[in-house]
Amino acid sequence: MMNQMIDLCEYTVSMGEKAGADEIEAMWMKITSISVKAQLGEVSEASKTRNEKIKIRVIKDKAISSLVTYQLQKGTIQDAVEKAVQAAQASKKDDKWDSLPSPGTYTRMDLWDSTMEAITPEEMIDPVIEMVGLMPEDISVYLAFNDISLSQHACVNSNGIHHHDQGTGGAFGMMIVGKVEGGVTPGFDEVVFMRKYRPDPTDIARSLVDRVNLFKNTQTAASGKSHIIFAPEALEILFQYTLFQAVSGENVARGKTLLAGKEGELVADPSFTLHDNGTASEAMGSKEMDDEGVPCQDTPLIENGVLQGYIWNDYWAKRMATKSTGNAHYDDRTDEISIQQNCMVISPDDHGREELFDVRDGYYVLGLQGAHGSNPESGDFSVVCTPAFRIQNGELTGGVTGMMLSDNVFSLIKKVDAIGKESKVSGISILPPVRFRDVNVIAK
Amino acid sequence: MKDSHMFSALKKGLETGEKKGADYVELRAEETHLTLTSYADGRVDNLISKMRTGLACRVLYHGAWGFTCGRMDDAGTLVAEACSLARATSQNRKEKITLAEITPSEENTHKHYRIPPHEVSFEDKISRLDTLYDRIRDHDERIKAVSIKYSDSHGKKYLMTNEGTAITQETGHVWNYCWVTGKENGTLTAARDEVGSSEEGYEFFEKQPAETIADRIGKRVVLQLRGKTPKKGHFPCVLGPRVVGVLAHEALGHLAEADLTLNSSFNGKLGEKVASEMVTMVDAPLEGTFGGQKYDDEGVKMARVDIIKEGIFSGILTDREYASKTQMPACGAARAESFLFPTLIRMRNTFFEPGDCNDEDLFEGIDFGYYCVDFRGGQAQLNSSFQVGIQEGFEINDGEIGDPIKDLSISGVATDALFLIEGVGKQLGFEEGRCGKDQIAYISAGGPHIRVKKGGILFGGRE
Numbered sequence: 019m020m021n022q023m024i025d026l027c028e029y030t031v032s033m034g035e036k037a038g039a040d041e042i043e044a045m046w047m048k049i050t051s052i053s054v055k056a057q058l059g060e061v062s063e064a065s066k067t068r069n070e071k072i073k074i075r076v077i078k079d080k081a082i083s084s085l086v087t088y089q090l091q092k093g094t095i096q097d098a099v100e101k102a103v104q105a106a107q108a109s110k111k112d113d114k115w116d117s118l119p120s121p122g123t124y125t126r127m128d129l130w131d132s133t134m135e136a137i138t139p140e141e142m143i144d145p146v147i148e149m150v151g152l153m154p155e156d157i158s159v160y161l162a163f164n165d166i167s168l169s170q171h172a173c174v175n176s177n178g179i180h181h182h183d184q185g186t187g188g189a190f191g192m193m194i195v196g197k198v199e200g201g202v203t204p205g206f207d208e209v210v211f212m213r214k215y216r217p218d219p220t221d222i223a224r225s226l227v228d229r230v231n232l233f234k235n236t237q238t239a240a241s242g243k244s245h246i247i248f249a250p251e252a253l254e255i256l257f258q259y260t261l262f263q264a265v266s267g268e269n270v271a272r273g274k275t276l277l278a279g280k281e282g283e284l285v286a287d288p289s290f291t292l293h294d295n296g297t298a299s300e301a302m303g304s305k306e307m308d309d310e311g312v313p314c315q316d317t318p319l320i321e322n323g324v325l326q327g328y329i330w331n332d333y334w335a336k337r338m339a340t341k342s343t344g345n346a347h348y349d350d351r352t353d354e355i356s357i358q359q360n361c362m363v364i365s366p367d368d369h370g371r372e373e374l375f376d377v378r379d380g381y382y383v384l385g386l387q388g389a390h391g392s393n394p395e396s397g398d399f400s401v402v403c404t405p406a407f408r409i410q411n412g413e414l415t416g417g418v419t420g421m422m423l424s425d426n427v428f429s430l431i432k433k434v435d436a437i438g439k440e441s442k443v444s445g446i447s448i449l450p451p452v453r454f455r456d457v458n459v460i461a462k
Numbered sequence: 463m464k465d466s467h468m469f470s471a472l473k474k475g476l477e478t479g480e481k482k483g484a485d486y487v488e489l490r491a492e493e494t495h496l497t498l499t500s501y502a503d504g505r506v507d508n509l510i511s512k513m514r515t516g517l518a519c520r521v522l523y524h525g526a527w528g529f530t531c532g533r534m535d536d537a538g539t540l541v542a543e544a545c546s547l548a549r550a551t552s553q554n555r556k557e558k559i560t561l562a563e564i565t566p567s568e569e570n571t572h573k574h575y576r577i578p579p580h581e582v583s584f585e586d587k588i589s590r591l592d593t594l595y596d597r598i599r600d601h602d603e604r605i606k607a608v609s610i611k612y613s614d615s616h617g618k619k620y621l622m623t624n625e626g627t628a629i630t631q632e633t634g635h636v637w638n639y640c641w642v643t644g645k646e647n648g649t650l651t652a653a654r655d656e657v658g659s660s661e662e663g664y665e666f667f668e669k670q671p672a673e674t675i676a677d678r679i680g681k682r683v684v685l686q687l688r689g690k691t692p693k694k695g696h697f698p699c700v701l702g703p704r705v706v707g708v709l710a711h712e713a714l715g716h717l718a719e720a721d722l723t724l725n726s727s728f729n730g731k732l733g734e735k736v737a738s739e740m741v742t743m744v745d746a747p748l749e750g751t752f753g754g755q756k757y758d759d760e761g762v763k764m765a766r767v768d769i770i771k772e773g774i775f776s777g778i779l780t781d782r783e784y785a786s787k788t789q790m791p792a793c794g795a796a797r798a799e800s801f802l803f804p805t806l807i808r809m810r811n812t813f814f815e816p817g818d819c820n821d822e823d824l825f826e827g828i829d830f831g832y833y834c835v836d837f838r839g840g841q842a843q844l845n846s847s848f849q850v851g852i853q854e855g856f857e858i859n860d861g862e863i864g865d866p867i868k869d870l871s872i873s874g875v876a877t878d879a880l881f882l883i884e885g886v887g888k889q890l891g892f893e894e895g896r897c898g899k900d901q902i903a904y905i906s907a908g909g910p911h912i913r914v915k916k917g918g919i920l921f922g923g924r925e
Contacts, residue, residue: 054551058724061554064547065529069802083584086512088533101511108584110506110592140550147554160844195844201727201877205844241694242884272503272607274643276650281555351799352613354500354508388871391839391851395643395650400922402841402849402870420847421875423923424694460694462920 020172020182023048027174027215029092030074033099035176039106041077041118042099043175045309045348046090049167054142056150056162064139073353074099075310078106080115086353096285107205119332119342121178122313124306125297129185134166142166149192149219157230160205162192164217172310183306188212194224203233204404205416206384211302211443229384229405235416237408238460245380245435246423246457247409250442250449255389256399257362258446260427263394265319266357267330267345271338274395276428280325287434288323289367296360298346300443303361309348314360317343320431331357359446366450367437372412373374374438374453380409381418381459397427420462429452463493463534463619465570465620465630466810470515470540472622475537480624481523481543486561486823487624489541490759491534492801494633495580498649501591514617517799523548525558525756529804532691538787545749560793562785563848564762566626573632573662580634587612589745594672598642599925601680604687607643612636614664619759627761635660635752635904636667644683651854651868653682654838658752658894660904682854689868691886692923697864698831698916699872700824700858703891707907708840710812710849711897713876715907716842718745718769719795719807719899720784727846727877732776739773739879742815747794751811751906757902759805764794769812770880781807799901806901814909817886824913831858834872834922837893846876870920884920888910 027044034042048070055063060103071093083105087098142164150162165188166210172182195202206229208222248256258359269275286292296314298304305314308330318326330338331346334357347358387402403421407414412424438450463471479487493515500508518531519540528548530540552558591610598608616634621627636659644651646812655678659666695819701709714736717726728736737743746766747754758764761784780788781796784807796805824834836854851871857864892908 030483057721058558058907061526061551062559063527063529063804064551065527065804066543066547067530067802068532082506083509083512086510086514088515089513093552098513105509105511105584108588109509110588112505114505138550139547143550143554158725195725202725202729204847205725272643273645274607274650333795352498352611352645353510353512354498356500356507387841387843387847387873388839388849388851390841391479391837391849391869391871393652393869395652397869400851400869402843402873402922404843404845404847404849405890419845420873420875422694422871422920424870424924444817445581458694458924460920460922462696 020170023172024174025100026072026090026181027172030072030095030099031174031176033096034076034103037100039078039103040074041176042308043118044077046172048170051165051167052139052142053163053165054139054146056159059159061143061146061151068238069362073149073348074102076102076106077115078103079112080236081106081109082112083109084353087393089302097189097412108177114251114337116336118175118177119310119312124313124389126179127297127299127304127306129213129304131186131214134186134188135168137166137215145190145217145219149223152219152223153194154227156197157194157227157270158197160193163398165189166215173307175311179311181307181311185305186213187302188215190217192226194226194230196234198234202231206405211445213300224306232414233417234406237416237418239381239408239418239421239459241461243456244459245377245453247374247382247453249451250444251386252383252386252445253449253452254447255284255386259389259392259414260394260399261431262359262362265328267328267338268357270328271334276397277325281327283325284323285325285430286320286323290320290323290431290434290438292313292320293318293363294329294345294359294361295363298361298363298448300337301361302443302445308344308346309355310343310346312344312346314344328355329357329359331355361449364452366439366441368438368439370439371442374451376412377409378411381421382407382409400424422460423457425458447452465920466746468620469622469628471537472620475519476539476622476624478538478541479545482542484521484523484545487541488520489537489622490801491620492516492617494615496615498611498613499587499591499753501595503607504595506588513801518798518801519544520804521545521548522559522561522753524552526552526555527559531801548760559783560786561774561782564782564792566623567757567761568628569632571632573634577664579636579664580616590667590672591774594675594811597672598640598680601676603683604644604646605642605680606645606681610640611639621759623761629757629761631755631757636664637869640679640681642679644687646687650686651686653679653686655679656895658904660752660754661750671848685854686868689866691925692867692870692921692925694921694923696916697921698828699919700833700911700913702835702911703805703908704849704893705834705837705852706909706912707893708837710814710909711809711907712840712842712848712850713879714769715745715809715812716744717846719782720778720788721807722844723778726844728775734775735773736775736877737770737773738883740817741770741773741880741883742768743770744768744815745779745809745812748811751892753810753903753905758796759798760796760799762792762794763795764810765791778811779807781805799903803901806899808899808903809897809905812907813890814886814912816888816890816910819885819887821887821889821911824887824911825858825861828858833858833863838869847873848876871918873922874919879914879918882915883912883914884915922924
């Protein structure tokens with residue numbers, strides 16, 4: 019299959035050269051996904067989707083255009099290439115365009131799990147039923163799921179890039195609410211992201227039930243400065259819309275981040291180290307090449323609090339006289355190429371759970387509402403913590419509702435108080451829980 | 463492909479489904495041409511054409527769903543596979559899924575563009591972006607970076623079921639999004655603007671010319687730079703139509719989507735008072751807005767739903783499955799982002815109905831509070847906690863609009879906050895946008911100005 023697709027990419031590039039393109043890139047991608055879902059306590063749907071397409075990027079007289087098609091016959095491809103060249107001719111010249119990427123050295127990664135390739139939907143149903151079956155009557159399952167995907171990519175360009183990679187991935191999880199007098203608790207969810215197929219229904223069920231039961235011990239929050247421990251999921255969503263944007267090379271080049279020009283400066287607490295690691299074998303975003311064929315790598319961003327650098331795609335790296343870090347990201351929905359993280363990793367420290375929660379008063383935040391409305395330029399965020407727990411004398415004492423946080427991410431990373439030692443793999447990151455001090459809390 | 467050829471191909475898929483014993487077979491084919499231009503500081507970043515073609519197959523077999531999607535010429539295989547998936551699922555269900563009855567429709571719907579977006583050249587589209595960029599930069603010297611995205615689409619969706627539905631709908635949209643960065647004395651900030659139509663063609667930009675968009679977003683950025691740090695806590699407030707729209711969408715709209723209602727704080731509350739009696743909230747396919755079409759993706763005519771009528775929780779949004787489960791009407795709210803996804807229950811155009819207050823009267827008697835004019839994102843929770851990001855807001859001092867404020871979030875609990883609405887204005891306004899409940903759906907939302915008593919809305923400021 020991969021050979022056929024490399025052939026199709028080569029054919030596409032040869033057609034582009036014939037059609038008068040100065041440069042051309044063909045990126046073929048195929049994602050096959052199988053999913054089993056349960057709603058309202060019962061398995062309701064099994065699905066298998068195939069998303070296979072080719073993206074053709076053409077440069078003509080320093081103007082760029084792309085064409086995406088799901089029709090992969092050679093005749094259709096030839097027509098598509100000609101249209102892409104015509105579109106480039108109608109596009110706007112970019113005097114700063116240099117060239118498409120050149121070949122690099124790839125880190126060979128074994129990201130393929132043959133169990134996932136062979137598994138049947140019937141086999142995927144059982145863990146979902148088991149997980150749902152472990153829920154007591156006072157808990158309602160909004161959604162339980164077992165998803166796997168098989169991804170394959172091939173990239174050929176007229177500058178000599180010629181590579182393919184593949185990977186499997188899975189997500190197994192559940193979202194529940196607890197029934198309480200007059201309503202429900204906030205939704206609690208737990209998702210385990212897997213490179214190898216190992217769903218564990220018992221672990222997820224137990225963790226969720228414990229949290230919901232603890233939440234029912236209602237506690238109140240108090241306005242003022244407080245210790246906040248962010249669970250990895252909450253930290254990921256907050257940083258996705260603030261800090262991770264601030265280290266984008268494009269935002270540096272365009273003057274859209276307060277971290278621009280601060281390499282070598284202390285920008286965070288010395289305990290804080292952040293890398294983007296596109297080669298971490300357990301990460302969901304890891305791969306051999308990015309979405310323009312550049313090798314993925316481990317890129318230090320903040321080391322012991324000191325800013326080390328940024329993430330780049332090939333275009334912005336060349337404009338700023340540096341090298342791509344393999345962070346070109348193709349958006350499957352909009353088909354845009356932009357700079358995105360592969361896998362953000364905060365280095366864990368040696369604080370076990372007891373040490374991390376050892377504060378007289380504070381809050382443990384599992385999820386945030388409104389992180390996507392943060393201001394990535396200023397770094398300001400104003401979010402609702404839900405679900406969240408009160409910590410008193412080192413113990414989680416119950417759930418709080420309606421509590422908000424209003425602070426600034428560039429201040430926040432200077433207020434790191436303790437970093438946990440157990441990291442969690444999520445969609446775009448591998449993060450430990452992190453405790454911050456003096457965070458601005460607003461209680462209802 | 464000609465419509466008749468398409469339906470012949472789909473019919474083969476239906477036959478396969480019936481041979482396999484499926485109770486319900488639904489085939490949804492799509493041929494869509496999309497373009498997207500992303501434009502940053504005077505340069506074209508991406509100029510993308512996309513031919514999205516494919517087929518979605520959904521079958522109900524012994525009370526469980528199977529869904530597949532893939533190539534258009536593969537209907538028989540995809541249906542057989544969907545039956546096999548559904549069969550595996552059905553063996554593990556106790557309560558069988560059933561569908562609300564509908565009268566199958568056969569229709570071919572058309573768009574009535576004056577300027578079809580797909581007939582506008584790339585040169586002209588880029589020229590509009592150049593003008594828009596210049597206007598935004600010219601608005602104020604503190605504007606330092608401008609990102610613009612423009613997209614349009616044009617195509618057809620075909621729906622055929624073994625119940626006799628055979629619908630072809632012409633589809634399309636135009637959409638413009640700006641993100642603008644301002645800088646002053648080392649302070650950075652940003653604001654966004656989003657407009658679109660799924661009914662009008664490129665003529666939409668005659669109503670939304672570059673100058674209008676530039677003034678709107680330029681003003682927001684400058685107000686952010688000048689803005690005071692907002693206070694934290696509960697304050698009386700007046701919300702403008704764009705914020706009211708997001709409030710409608712997030713505070714109760716999502717929880718009135720039947721798949722969410724049944725797990726939410728509003729479960730079992732139909733017929734109960736959930737809001738001040740001056741509140742009537744509706745979801746409907748409105749002419750000229752974003753997100754409506756004649757039929758949904760199950761072939762049900764999109765119909766108005768009065769979610770709250772004079773304070774009483776009166777209706778929920780359904781697809782055929784949840785209409786059957788809840789014994790509520792199927793209202794045409796089943797929508798899929800593309801052939802790659804099964805349908806989900808989604809809002810269309812959600813709004814508060816106008817009341818009888820003059821806008822200026824809504825500010826009267828507020829010694830100190832906030833006027834929230836424009837938003838940046840929002841989010842709902844199953845326990846009815848809602849959040850709305852505010853990117854344009856002002857203090858209210860002694861009943862008058864005062865200084866601008868920096869961005870913040872407001873939040874509340876819908877089961878409490880909706881009772882604290884104490885004034886509803888006369889004049890409707892709308893915002894157009896996208897909702898991200900698992901899939902992206904174009905929506906619009908709106909309402910008149912409303913006033914909320916102290917205690918209904920928590921302001922996530924810092925002072």
